[in-house]
Amino acid sequence: MGRILACRIDEVPNGKMKHLQIDGNDVLLANIEGTYYAISDICNHAGANLHEGKLNGNNIICPWHKAVWDVTTGELVQFPVRLRSLKVYKVSVDGDAVYIEV
Ligand code: FES
Incomplete structure (x- = not known):
């Protein structure tokens, strides 16, 4: 377990x-x-x-089949399965x- 530098705050503006x-x-x-929130990108x-x-x-919409994920929790919001x-x-x-x- 450790802390890894991700970026400077100004590299990821609001939204x-x-x-x-x-x-x-x-x-x-x-x-x-x-x-700031971090989830698996896959x-x-x-x-x-x-x-x-x-x-x-809060939601990220998958570019392939449009599953909707909550970036703040990692939970699925909307998808047929x-x-x-x-x-x-x-x-x-x-x-x-x-x-x-990590
Ligand atoms: S790969 Fe993300 S919805 Fe299919």
């Missing part, structure tokens, strides 16, 4: 997201109203990269730096 490679994992970092349906989708409030929740990473901000716990 934006960023793809990161952390410890060999694809991670999506999103800024929702000034709070859709649990068929493996799309979620950062290529559309962020709409149930999918396992996405891994959620703990995020912290220290000064102008954003860290992800």
Whole structure:
């Protein structure tokens, strides 16, 4: 377990997201109203990269088959079949730096 520097806060403005490679994992970092959230970037349906989708409030819409995920919880919001929740990473901000716990 450790804290990994993800980016500076100004690299991910409100309503934006960023793809990161952390410890060999694809991670999506999103800024929702000034709070940062990090979840797995890989859709649990068929493996799309979620950062290529559309962020709409708390929700990220998968670019392939339009599953809707809650970025703040990693939970599935909308899709015809149930999918396992996405891994959620703990995020912290220290000064102008954003860290992800792994
Ligand atoms: S890969 Fe995301 S909905 Fe199919």
